[in-house]
Amino acid sequence: MSYKCSRCKRGVELDEYGGVRCPYCGHRVLLKERAPDVKEVGVV
Numbered sequence: 001m002s003y004k005c006s007r008c009k010r011g012v013e014l015d016e017y018g019g020v021r022c023p024y025c026g027h028r029v030l031l032k033e034r035a036p037d038v039k040e041v042g043v044v
Contacts, residue, residue, distance in 0.1 A: 003030040 003012045007027040014020065014030075021028050 002033050004033055005029075006031055 001014060003014060004010070005012055005022040005025060005027055006029040008022060008025045010022070010024050011033075012022055012024075012030060020030060022030065
């Protein structure tokens with residue numbers, strides 16, 4: 001799965017044995033990247 005580091009904003013790929021840590025800056029808070037959703041605006 002792909003994540004984004006909250007400190008350096010770089011993309012991070014995690015494997016099963018790597019642990020939860022950014023390999024670039026060492027920060028431990030990673031954000032899960034979400035696919036952009038297409039939103040429809042309805043007329044009421």
